[in-house]
Amino acid sequence: MKLVDFLNFEPLNRLKDEMGIPRDAYGSFAITVDAGRLTLSELEALTSGDGIEISFNELTVLQDGTLAYKDSRVLLYIRDVHEYGSAPREPKYHLANCSTLQDMQSKGRFERYVIATEVTGTFKLNIISKNVKRSERRRLHVCQNCLTDIGFDGFSRDDDREQRRQYVGAFTPDRFFDVYPRSLHVKKPSHTAFTAPLNDYTPDFPEISTTLRSRAGWRCEICRRELSELRLRKYLHVHHKDGVKSNNSPANLQVLCMRCHAEAPNHSHLKQLPAYKAYLAEHPPL
């Protein structure tokens, strides 16, 4: 097959001339360095919960404090669990370079870190007891220092202990990846004639959303339902009125409970989500 040489492809060049685009401009194609992408086997290991063993310096700490390996946001945990008594200390999984991790780094404790992107919070552990090692999958809890450090859902150590316990007990990584997407494929900062704007959230949207919801007193702007309890905050959304997810101008944003959000134009898909049904079951209309 003969490929067209677009440098000397006259129909395209004439079109460019007509559009006033320089002949040497080819639009912005997404170019990613191969070494920076997950391999298929890495992707499988990450999503299956098997995880990948890694040293901390192979990770990138992103600007928002979360952790990345190559082009993917990841969770981090320590695989080896030493069982001494009857009640082993279960490790937590981390979402961010939290104070616990920083502390371990500064003390030179280089444990065997494992990264994963598994969404239910079930990870493969090595249980070591009396020099016998066995593999086991366990559901782990999220690190509270991570939640505090990135202010997830406005989580803070000042929150009521019982509320925090409930929140962490129900928290699964899919909730984290909803707000902080796994894929880090670079978004074009500006548009050219050849690239349509991507309708996607900006990287700082999680922060904007938390600030806005907190400022609103964790209350829906339409029905006025208060959802300040930690475990309920996930039902409070920030809606983009014009449908453009990157337009975070204050006038375009509205704090809405899931019920009111699902009534916004083109939002009926929200009604298919299990969270919507759970919210309605627990919160009949006011």
Ligand SMILES: [Zn+2]
């Ligand atoms: Zn942590």
Ligand SMILES: [Zn+2]
């Ligand atoms: Zn509402």
Ligand SMILES: [Zn+2]
């Ligand atoms: Zn919306």
